[in-house]
Amino acid sequence: RVYVSVGHQQMMTDPMKPLGLSFFLLTTNAPMRKAGGRLFVDVAPMLASPDSRENLLNTLGASDPLIKDALMTIIKREFIKELPKEKTELRAGKSHKVVSPTGFRTQIEDDPAIVADLIQRSQSSIAELKQTIQTKSGADLFAFILEDLQALKQVLFDPQSMGVIMAAMDASAWINEKMEQWLGEKKVADTLSQSVPNNITSEMGLELLDVADVIRPYPEVVAYLQKVKDDGFLDELVKFEGGQEARAAILSFLDKYGMRCSGEIDLTKTRWSERPLLLIPMILSNLKNFGPHESRRIFAQGRQEALNKEKELLERLRQLPDGAEKAKATKRMISLLRNFSGYREYPKYAMINRYYVYKQALLKEAEQLVQKGVILEKEDIYDLTFEELRAVVHTHNGLGR
Incomplete structure (x- = not known):
């Protein structure tokens, strides 16, 4: 067995609480193990197959080079025995089927409208969820959440969505390999994928800079934010010149990104919308370290x-033997990279959106449990799994009573 930490891949090194763990397990299709409040997935079957091994190393290595190095060490030690080709194909077809990046890419047309459509469908689905969940409570709420988790899985594991992500990853790997082989240039995909459209994580950082720009002209607001220690600061802002504008800018940011936070794959973690004070250090840092606009x-x-790097590469490629063909293939791969690589972060954003909607609904149920004396504080539900909480809501009996 070779277990890889799921949390570390998601920049989540803290242990998760039982409710957060159970939600993540309800979301994923991969078989996982729990240990110490953390989730682990066994990648040994994928390492045993040459095809899936390369895919796994490229995927994990893109987000965490240290994990890739550790897996490479295991491979060199021959800890995992490589399967014969026929057994590899049989096992892949049976339970650990891995579609190669190239396979995904051949199914996807290089059309940026595909990403726009995927995002629009996801946003419409989330809006419908927010409206429908308001009508659910008690046992109906838990049944509804389980049903909606299937809709979330459709977003996360939709073949077209996966195809877009894998096409971008494949294009990145192809570009890095060929540019080093043909031109001696290393890791040029990083430069070529700068400022791509639809990168929700990059957009979030840029929009927080815009929030700082709204606040910047108002010294009274800046001074107040430097000393504020209470989450009620948003209501107090209106007392200062520019406070109304600052408040509106922060609320607009929270409307789009307030469901996010550090360690966000754990549903129980405090969201920015739940504690807007968490944003203040980031806003003040932007004011200090960046200028306007x-x-x-x-x-x-x-x-x-x-764009400059693309132009330079294509010009150099055209000077090589078979240069026109190489330049044409490279231009197509760069187009795939720029059209699709920004979308990679979006499915997680969609998942965190849904998690926050579920959390708000469950906390309403928790308030009822507090009023009935079943639990002391609504946050006590975080120490229960989904099924345990479902049972407590059904019976109105606290665990241990």
Whole structure:
């Protein structure tokens, strides 16, 4: 067995509480093990197959090079015996089927409208969820959440969505390999993928810079934020010149990104919308370290660097033997990379959106349990699994009573 930490891949190193663990397990299709409040997946079957091994190393290595190094060490030690080709194919077809990145790419047309459509469908689904869940309570709420988790899985594991992500990853790997082989250039995909459209994580950072820009002209607001220690600060802001504008900017940011936080795959973690004070250090840091309109400058600079690098590479490729063919293939891969790589972060954003909607509904149920004396504080539900909480809501009996 070779177990890889799921949390570390998600920048989540803290242990998860039982409710957060159970929600993540209800979301994923992969078989996982729990240990010490953390989740682990056995990657040994994928390491045993040459095809899936390469895919796994590229995927994990893209987000965590240290994990890739550790897996490479295990491979060199021959800890995992490589399966013969026929057994590899049989096992892949049986339970650990891995579609190669190239296989995904051949199914996806290089059309940016695909990403726009995927995002629109996800947003419509979340809006419908927010409306429908308001009508659910008690046992109906838990049944509804389980049903909606299937809709979330459709977003996360939709073949077209996976195809977009894998096409971008494949394009990145192809570009890095071929540019080093043909031109001696290493890891150029990083430069080529700067300031791509639909990167929800990059957009979040840039939009927080815009929030700082709204606040910047108002010294009274800045001074107040430097000393504030209470989550009620949003209501107090209106007392200062520019406070109304600052409040509106922060609320607008929270409306789009307030369901996020550090360690966000754990549903029980405090969200920015639940404690807006968590944003203040980031806003003050932006005020201190960046000038006005930096978001536009940063995005434009990244885009220009990417375009310049593309132009340079294509010009150099055309000077090589078979240069026209190489340049044409590279241009197509760069287009795939720029059209699709930004979408990679979106399915997780969609998942965190849904998690927050579930959490708000469950906390309403928790308030009822507090009023009935079943639990002392509504946050006590975090120490229960989904099924345990479902049973407590059904019986109105606290565990141990």
